[in-house]
Structure formats: C-alpha cells, structure tokens
Amino acid sequence: MNKQILLNKRPQKIMTSDDFKLEIVDIPKLKDGEVLLKNSYLSIDAGFRFWMNEGSGNNILPAMALGQPVQGIVLGTVIESKNPSYKQGDKLMTRSAWQEYSVITAENDTVYPLPTAWECDDSLYLGVLGETGMSAYIGTVDMGQLKQGDTALISAAAGAAGIVAGQIAKINGAKVIGITSSDQKSQKLINEFGFDRCLNYKSSTPLSELIADECPNGVDYYFDSVGGQMLEDAIANIAQNGRIALCGAIASYSSLEPQLGPKNLFNLVVRQASMKGLMTHYESDRYDEMRGQLFKWMQQGTLKNAESCFEGIEHAPAAFCGMFTGNNFGKTIIKL
Ligand SMILES: NC(=O)c1ccc[n+]([C@@H]2O[C@H](COP(=O)([O-])OP(=O)(O)OC[C@H]3O[C@@H](n4cnc5c(N)ncnc54)[C@H](OP(=O)(O)O)[C@@H]3O)[C@@H](O)[C@H]2O)c1
Structure with missing residues (x-):
C-alpha cells in the first residue's frame, strides 16, 4: 500500500495540518517507460507553498490540484522498471509528491541519479548538496x-x-x-x-x-x-x-x-x-561543479550540515507548516 499526503484545502494565510490529508492507496501498476520508486526521503521545501495557491501555475509547476498528492522532491530506490534507462536498485531524485512510492513517467524530465562521486549520507543530496x-x-x-x-x-x-x-x-x-x-x-x-x-x-x-x-x-x-x-x-x-x-x-x-x-x-x-x-x-549542468566544492568545504570542516529530520510521512504537514512559523532549523526532511 502507498501512503500519500493530499492537498485537502487551499491553505489560507495561516496554514494548518488540516489543509492536508493522509490517504492510503494501492501501488499503481507500471506502464511501458515507467519506473517505480520506493522513496526513502521527502524534501520539505518552503517554495512549494506558492503552488498550493489557486491559479499559481507557471513555467516551473502547475498549481497543485485539490485532493491530489502534494508536489515535492523525493529521493528513492528503483524497485521495478519498465524503462531501459533505469534498473532495480538505482537511487534517483525527482520532482514527484509526498508519498511512499512514486511512479516516474517516461515524460518526467526532472529525474536525477543520486551522484556516487561523494561518499556521504543520501539525505545530504536534499540539503547542503541539494537544491x-x-x-x-x-x-x-x-x-x-x-x-x-x-x-x-x-x-x-x-x-x-x-x-x-x-x-x-x-x-x-x-x-x-x-x-x-x-x-x-x-x-x-x-x-x-x-x-x-x-x-x-x-x-x-x-x-x-x-x-x-x-x-x-x-x-x-x-x-x-x-x-x-x-x-x-x-x-x-x-x-x-x-x-x-x-x-x-x-x-x-x-x-x-x-x-x-x-x-x-x-x-x-x-x-x-x-x-x-x-x-x-536551470543550472543542472553545474551540479557536479557546485557539489564538488560544497563537499570539499564539508571535508575541510568549514561547511556544516544542519537538518531537521522527522520520521514517517504523517509528519510532513506539520513539518511543512513549521517552516512558516520558525520551527525548523536547517534543511527539513522526512525519512520514510
Ligand atoms: N531559487 C531557487 O532555485 C530556490 C531553490 C530552493 C529554495 N529556494 C527558496 O529559498 C528559500 C528558503 O527555502 P527553504 O526550503 O530552504 O526553507 P527554509 O529556509 O529551510 O525555511 C524557511 C525559513 O524562513 C523563515 N521564515 C518563514 N517565514 C518568514 C517570514 N514571513 N519572514 C522572515 N522569515 C521567514 C523561517 O525562519 P525564522 O525562524 O528565522 O523565521 C524558516 O526557517 C525559500 O524562499 C525558497 O523558495 C529557492
């Protein structure tokens, strides 16, 4: 079964956990060209609040639909693939939704393999080595x-x-x-x-x-x-x-x-x-260069990671609301 967090209501000025709803659905069957990801982390990003507003769609994202999973960046492992570009065990990051399993469609152009050049915890690729x-x-x-x-x-x-x-x-x-x-x-x-x-x-x-x-x-x-x-x-x-x-x-x-x-x-x-x-x-061709320098600073001890990590998808709404009320420190992530 796949636990998802849906956008239940359009948040008003003060967002609350009631704007979101947990739902449990079947894990979808894959079509040709698709990949099934078992997510290990959700990235909780303040910027996605904008696309929860009615009519907020632009060239980055359409406005999020009511009753549909909340859009966000996930990091997970391929557990089934009908796409020759990805195989079981590959670790990928992509723009998907707050859910435990994500289907990556053939059209999704935001799929990035987890870099292997730097030995570190995967979660760093959502924070200090992430966007x-x-x-x-x-x-x-x-x-x-x-x-x-x-x-x-x-x-x-x-x-x-x-x-x-x-x-x-x-x-x-x-x-x-x-x-x-x-x-x-x-x-x-x-x-x-x-x-x-x-x-x-x-x-x-x-x-x-x-x-x-x-x-x-x-x-x-x-x-x-x-x-x-x-x-x-x-x-x-x-x-x-x-x-x-x-x-x-x-x-x-x-x-x-x-x-x-x-x-x-x-x-x-x-x-x-x-x-x-x-x-x-829009600067994805520079990700390796930037990550290389950020990682070097971390190794030298001049750059430290800071994370607020919550365990379990049910904590995603409160963690997200907390970013707007000063509750987080450093990068906010959900470990699944
Ligand atoms: N341009 C890009 O490519 C790009 C990519 C990623 C993120 N971003 C942007 O970077 C910013 C930070 O995002 P993030 O995901 O890293 O979130 P974040 O900084 O981890 O969390 C948001 C922080 O903003 C502060 N805050 C909240 N409401 C505020 C307000 N009304 N006035 C002043 N401070 C407020 C809170 O700290 P306090 O406790 O200090 O209030 C909170 O810790 C966002 O604006 C996001 O859209 C841009």
Missing part, C-alpha cells in the same frame, strides 16, 4: 563576489538555504550577519555555524535600524529568501556597489493578494547596486 545548498552557492559565490572584509547579510539564516549561504560567505572572508526569528536560533548560528552576529526580525526595534547599527558601512551582499519588508530593509542599507541575490520570497507565498515591491528601489540606482534572481533548477 537549497546549490541555491546558496549560486547566490553567494556567483552573485555575491565577496571579498575579504565585505559585510554579508543573510535572511532566513537558520533555514536550509540561508545556513549554507552564511557559511559560504564566511569562507569567502565576509563579516556575516544572519537574520532569524529567535535568540535561540541566533546563538546556535553564532556558536556552531560561524556567523559573526544575528539580528532578530521579531525584535521591537525596526529591522532596518538593527541592520544600520550592525552594518555602519552598508551591506555589500544580501541573500534574500524572504522578499517583502525585509528586502526593503536590506535595500535601505545597501552599500555602494552592493549585490542582492533573490533566492525566494517566503514572506509572500501565503499571501492571496498580489504583493507590492520594495518602495526604495531608487537606492539601487544611487548606490550602483545590483539585484538578480536565481533559479537553481
């Missing part, structure tokens, strides 16, 4: 162009992408300031992950003022997972020739109304600063 880790890499290495003494400001610093971005910025010689929701997370980032300082965006002092106090010469690089007011606060403090990597916009995924952009974009003009989006999915 979130590589998003941090593209932002911080390629777009950050950091030099010794630069100031790097990292949003959602205790999340999967942010915690890697902060550590890469440190490796590249920057003073690293994280933004997070609690003093407990801040202490962990400073004591265990090498951040220099952290700002609590829930403090009574406006974040823009906290940034200005901490970064008197401005922010040379901002890694943005959040968008909204936080992006505006970073732009207010951007340094001359500063760089902003737009990785995500978690503050707006739950919003049912179109969001206004930052009101202070003219700051980018006068400070000759740049702001650019990134989409890791």
